[in-house]
Amino acid sequence: MPTLTEPKLISGNANLPLARAIAKRMTMHRGVHTGLVDARVERFNDAEIFVEVYENVRGEDMFIIQPTSNPANDNLMELLIIADAMRRSSARRTTAVIPYFGYARQDRRTKARTPISAKLVANMIAGAGIERVLTMDLHAAQIQGFFDIPVDNLYASPVFALDIKTAFRDRMGELMVVSPDVGGVARARELAKRINAPLAIVDKRREKPGEIAEMTVIGDVKGKTCLIVDDICDTAGTLCKAAEVLIENGANEVHSYITHGVMSGPAVERVGKSVMKSLVITDSIQPSAPVRACDNIRIVPTAPLFTQAILNIWNGTSVSSLFDDDTLGPIYESLYSAG
Incomplete structure (x- = not known):
């Protein structure tokens, strides 16, 4: 019409x-x-x-x-x-x-x-x-x-899948998608299906808001290139801790794909010092100057x-x-x- x-x-x-x-x-x-x-x-x-x-x-x-x-x-x-x-x-x-x-x-x-x-x-x-x-x-x-x-x-997962297939085209068989908590499993599973990769979960226990008492990896990440998938990165505390736990459990590399880069407070500094090789976010939120200047943060256009x-x-x-x-x-x- x-x-x-x-x-x-x-x-x-x-x-x-x-x-x-x-x-x-x-x-x-x-x-x-x-x-x-x-x-x-x-x-x-x-x-x-x-x-x-x-x-x-x-x-x-x-x-x-x-x-x-x-x-x-x-x-x-x-x-x-x-x-x-x-x-x-x-x-x-x-x-x-x-x-x-x-x-x-x-x-x-x-x-x-x-x-x-x-x-x-x-x-x-x-x-x-x-x-x-x-x-x-x-x-x-x-x-x-x-x-x-x-x-x-x-x-964002279809866009992230295109990015992953380009950035990791030579090692798609090494990838493992990781949900940083049980609540995000559906989102992580959707991306894992798109790139034909296995799925792992980081189970976190909070004593009180903003503090993480314990993290456990569900799944074998040894020798894998792990891709953490989530919708929001706020202060990046959970994200950076999850990356450390994955490395401790034998992962070769950790990268993260997060839709909304809120990036509050110490987030940019934490990501910059993190064991993560890269953090990929979208421009759904206007990236600040420190976010744009951070070497291991990459922005995908929406x-x-x-x-x-x-x-x-x-x-x-x-x-x-x-x-x-x-x-x-x-x-x-x-x-x-x-x-």
């Missing part, structure tokens, strides 16, 4: 480089110039957020690109206020492109008298007039059910994936097709050419 409106992109301040990269790729794909909608997202002296859009968006299909990463509250409010501006400007449909969904780790009540903040955020997003959400690697799959609007959750997902939503075609290697491969062919 022909689409009468053009896809229009607008961005908050959370990850402008990613938003610009998506706009650039969309221009390349469609052969029609696509730029970010001219707007200002600023703060008053008391830190209140103000949004003004300088272009007509009436009847348009709007995509707001805004991860709710650190500072999570500011970036979330930017998203909500931009969405309200779109609704009051009579946009036909507003989709929130949230590469990193903040508050996702608060997806259940772990103790008495605690909130389920991920559900609260979902309610706020829908209440602001957003009609669809596009995100990547939600911390917990059930968060999709917190929304009363459609949610498309993309996965703009090709998000661009195609946005175009599929706009065209009314399948987003789940992007989970397939045959579909995703051509999108990343300039980065991961065969051979």
Whole structure:
């Protein structure tokens, strides 16, 4: 069915480089110039957020690109206020492109008298007039059910699989995928299937939050090149400790593939001094200068994936097709050419 409106992109301040990269790729794909909608997202002296859009968006299909990463509250409010501006400007449909969904780790009540903040955020997003959400690697799959609007959750594992097949093409038989905890087994198993590698698990026991009392490796990692797979790297304490335990258990090398590089506090320093050979993250969160400068951190772009997902939503075609290697491969062919 022909689409009468053009896809229009607008961005908050959370990850402008990613938003610009998506706009650039969309221009390349469609052969029609696509730029970010001219707007200002600023703060008053008391830190209140103000949004003004300088272009007509009436009847348009709007995509707001805004991860709710650190500072999570500011970036979330930017998203909500931009969405309200779109609704009051009579946009036909507003989709929130949230590469990193903040508050996702608060997806259940772990103790008495605690909130389920991920559900609260979902309610706020829908209440602001957003009609669809596009995100990547939600911390917990059930968060999709917190929304009363459609949610498309993309996965980084197909992109990571392409990267692994290129970076380790000469030693694919030596690889072993490792989940850093029992809760992440499904995510690790998905990647292991894609690269036809065995799976191991690091079982961790916590005495209290932020401290790890004991780690045990489930599986034989001796002589293997281990690939730790997870969705979030925050302070990198668990990740670096897991790498040490794997080396102690006979692994030859340890590399990590983490979707969202939160990289708080001492994370960059820990990774730099770690026994890990490399940490691969995506640009779902704008990498800081120290992250970019760290020798053993590598960043995989998500703009090709998000661009195609946005175009599929706009065209009314399948987003789940992007989970397939045959579909995703051509999108990343300039980065991961065969051979």
